[in-house]
Amino acid sequence: MSRATPRVPRAPDAAGYFGPYGGRYVPETLMAPLAELEAAYAAARRDPGYGRELDDLLPNYVGRPTPLTEAPRLSAAVGARVLLKREDLCHTGAHKINNALGQALLARRMGKRRLIAETGAGQHGVATATVAALLGLECTIYMGAVDMERQALNVFRMQYLGATVTPVTAGQQTLKEAISEAMRDWVTNVGHTYYVLGSALGAHPYPMLVRDFQSVIGREARRQCRQLTGRLPSALVACVGGGSNAIGLFHPFRNDPDVRFIGVEAGGRGIAGGQHAARFAGGRLGVLQGTKTYVLQDAQGQIRLTHSVSAGLDYAAVGPEHAWLRDLGRAEYAHVTDRQAVRALRRLAELEGLLAALESAHAIAYLFQPARPWKKNDLLLVNLSGRGDKDVAQLAAWEAALSC
Ligand SMILES: *Cc1c(COP(=O)(O)O)cnc(C)c1O
Secondary structure, eight states, X not given: OOOOOOOOOOOSOTTSEETTEEEEEOOHHHXXXXXXXXXXXXXXXXXXXXXXXXXXXXXXXXXXXXXXXEOHHHHHHHTSEEEEEEGGGSTTSBTHHHHHHHHHHHHHHTTOOEEEEXXXXXXXXXXXXXXXXXXXXXXXXXXXXHHHHXXXXXXXXXXXXXXXXXXXXXXXXSHHHHHHHHHHHHXXXXXXXXXXXXXXXXXXXXXXXXXXXXXXXXXXXXXXXHHHHSSOOSEEEEEOSSSHHHHHHHGGGTTOTTSEEEEEEEEEXXXXXXXXXXXXXXXXXXXXTEEEEEEOBOTTOOBOOOOOSSGGXXXXXXXXXXXXXXXXXXXXXXXXXXXXXXXXXXXXXXXXXXXXXXXXXXXXXXXTOSSOOOOTTOEEEEEEOBBSGGGHHHHHHHHHHHTO
16 A cells, blocks of 8 residues: 655644644634633643643543554454554543543643533533543533433533533534534633633644644554554554544654555535535535634535534534645545444444444444455554444434334
């Protein structure tokens, strides 16, 4: 699978751009809080004390390093050697806590006593509520009223951890509206409130910040892969919602030109019908919630409704760094349907005894595509971004619908 791959320049630039993407497209009232955050993050990175706190909590609280697991039966089924990076084994069940913890420590360092966050499926809300409890901070989570109904278990988890979950009833009552509401809260309460953004999205410096906190995935995976196999992977495969688990895996390999980057988006019910969240298949350049990137929108620039069986991939915009890596030819993006993802989830469970999240199943489904652009000798490193306990009710409903 090797070929010439362009070198990736250092990014973002001082204004927060990854090539033409990213930036800071927000109302004037948010400019000062974002500048404060940027300065605080720069200072924290220079402070060894801040690094030590993370270096203590990542192993002792989150459970890092997560293993890199051989998947022999899956490998035989797909015709290449597959290694799985086990973010499903992080505390709270997904990679989201890597970022939530890094930002919460930053918040405390900034003297903020209250965390706010938005959540769709509830995973980022649970991660934020968890670290808020750990650090003794107040916590309010904004969640669309429709999502609250669909993800009742995660709502309960957040409340049990001491967070206030505030329903958002505007528009579609899902993630996009929850983000807008969290931004409104932040502007109003910025003196004592920190906004923990959940993916590699939003206005600068969030895409960089989230990427940096999630890069622990790729740093570990790179080291583990060399220890285990004596070489680097042929390709990295990760699902792409906002893009944080994927960019966290990719980033530490950016100067390894022979390692291919493959992001997998949610193809939903298929691209043709428009019921999907594959921004690179159906989107075009636009601005959504603070950043310039690929956005699913209609001819008038109205944000399109999206669909995915997996709530964590169901968003109209993709992280700006992904758009740039794609332009550079450094990363490729594919999409798989709901049906392919659910089928891959079942096959992974039966072949390896792993119940993955529906999001992560999109990366696994890529391995089962009919056209397999790899050889037996190739090494595919796949990010298992989360575990599937949260999806069991939905899977049961899916199976029931199939059998009647
Ligand atoms: C939220 C989530 C995703 C999608 O978010 P990214 O920012 O694209 O990583 C993927 N997998 C799991 C398990 C999630 O909870």
